[in-house]
Amino acid sequence: MTAREIRRVGVVGGGLMGGGFAELCALRGFDVHVVASGPASAARDHARLLRSLEKSVTKQKITAEQAAAAEAKVSFGADLGELADRDLVLEAVREDETVKTAVFQTLDKVVRAETAVLASTTSAIPLIRLAKVTERPGRVIGVHFFNPVPVLPLVEIVPALLTDDSTVEDSVEFVTTGLAKEVVRSPDRAGFVVNALLVPYLLSAIRMVESGFASAEDVDRGMTLGCAHPMGPLRLMDMIGLDVVAAVGDALYAEYHEPLYAPPPLLTRMVDGGLLGRKTGRGFYDYS
Ligand SMILES: CCCCCCCC(=O)CC(=O)SCCNC(=O)CCNC(=O)[C@H](O)C(C)(C)COP(=O)(O)OP(=O)(O)OC[C@H]1O[C@@H](n2cnc3c(N)ncnc32)[C@H](O)[C@@H]1OP(=O)(O)O
Numbered sequence: 439m440t441a442r443e444i445r446r447v448g449v450v451g452g453g454l455m456g457g458g459f460a461e462l463c464a465l466r467g468f469d470v471h472v473v474a475s476g477p478a479s480a481a482r483d484h485a486r487l488l489r490s491l492e493k494s495v496t497k498q499k500i501t502a503e504q505a506a507a508a509e510a511k512v513s514f515g516a517d518l519g520e521l522a523d524r525d526l527v528l529e530a531v532r533e534d535e536t537v538k539t540a541v542f543q544t545l546d547k548v549v550r551a552e553t554a555v556l557a558s559t560t561s562a563i564p565l566i567r568l569a570k571v572t573e574r575p576g577r578v579i580g581v582h583f584f585n586p587v588p589v590l591p592l593v594e595i596v597p598a599l600l601t602d603d604s605t606v607e608d609s610v611e612f613v614t615t616g617l618a619k620e621v622v623r624s625p626d627r628a629g630f631v632v633n634a635l636l637v638p639y640l641l642s643a644i645r646m647v648e649s650g651f652a653s654a655e656d657v658d659r660g661m662t663l664g665c666a667h668p669m670g671p672l673r674l675m676d677m678i679g680l681d682v683v684a685a686v687g688d689a690l691y692a693e694y695h696e697p698l699y700a701p702p703p704l705l706t707r708m709v710d711g712g713l714l715g716r717k718t719g720r721g722f723y724d725y726s
């Protein structure tokens with residue numbers, strides 16, 4: 439069986455991941471519609487996409503014509519009903535199971551084609567729980583991108599227990615041929631392959647800072663200069679968003695009961711205090 443063609447793509451949530459995905463799809467020539475949580479968010483997401491395309495033109499990564507063509511491919515709205523004609527929808531709202539299941543229930547009602555792929559870029563929520571709130575669990579799958587989406591080449595493909603083989607095939611074809619990314623397949627276990635390894639490392643870095651063992655700067659210098667990582671763990675978490683880091687740590691701890699996955703108190707307090715990293719201007723570092 440050959441993969442079904444995906445031409446019209448939908449995105450729910452135009453934040454860090456959804457926005458990056460929309461930009462990538464548009465640059466690769468797909469028709470993209472992004473649904474935000476409200477009109478004000480949609481306007482912000484649209485403005486961010488334009489800034490990002492402009493930056494790519496200034497850096498001579500793309501031409502002004504390519505940026506204009508990509509811009510013309512993307513539209514923004516605030517109603518999930520606008521995704522009715524999509525061949526694939528990527529859910530990229532915040533890492534909260536209640537919010538995500540509500541989105542999947544609505545997508546199941548509004549996305550017309552029974553053959554459309556309903557995908558989530560969740561980092562750690564079991565895909566089976568999102569699949570089970572729909573009437574078409576066979577078409578639900580995890581398509582987990584890495585941040586920044588336009589830059590990092592990996593996508594984890596995560597079929598749930600009830601995902602059809604054709605859904606896996608369609609998703610792999612879209613990601614590899616359509617978006618020119620590399621795929622790693624993972625079972626539906628919290629953290630998949632990469633985060634199951636990354637989370638203990640990142641949370642251990644917080645514990646080092648929390649206990650006074652080393653400063654954030656020294657931990658980051660150690661890993662960039664000593665291990666050639668592109669950025670240290672504290673700066674990376676500021677980029678990911680500390681709310682996402684805490685939610686993913688919680689999900690892994692709930693699944694495995696392994697203390698290395700448990701969010702340290704400093705992380706929880708920072709999230710309580712709105713110190714979420716780059717997106718709020720302050721995390722382990724100050725961005726104001
Ligand atoms: C408990 C933990 C739980 C975690 C759970 C949530 C997380 C997940 O589920 C999965 C994840 O995504 S984990 C995070 C994975 N990401 C990384 O590890 C990023 C590591 N850092 C980097 O790759 C570079 O520092 C980076 C590319 C960011 C920046 O590179 P540089 O420092 O060299 O800076 P630039 O020279 O400005 O950029 C290099 C090239 O990348 C382009 N770029 C950067 N940011 C971009 C963005 N946001 N969108 C589009 N393009 C972007 C930049 O333009 C440049 O390209 P060239 O000009 O062609 O070189």
Ligand SMILES: NC(=O)C1=CN([C@@H]2O[C@H](COP(=O)(O)OP(=O)(O)OC[C@H]3O[C@@H](n4cnc5c(N)ncnc54)[C@H](O)[C@@H]3O)[C@@H](O)[C@H]2O)C=CC1
Nearest residue numbers: 451452453454455474475530531532533560561583585678
């Ligand atoms: N931040 C990261 O580095 C990575 C995050 N992820 C996953 O991607 C997902 C999104 O994360 P981020 O982009 O970081 O979050 P974010 O907070 O940057 O973006 C979430 C967006 O969804 C919007 N939103 C919330 N509820 C909505 C609704 N009901 N309808 C429409 N839009 C809604 C918010 O307004 C926001 O713009 C999460 O599941 C996260 O685990 C996956 C890989 C990396």
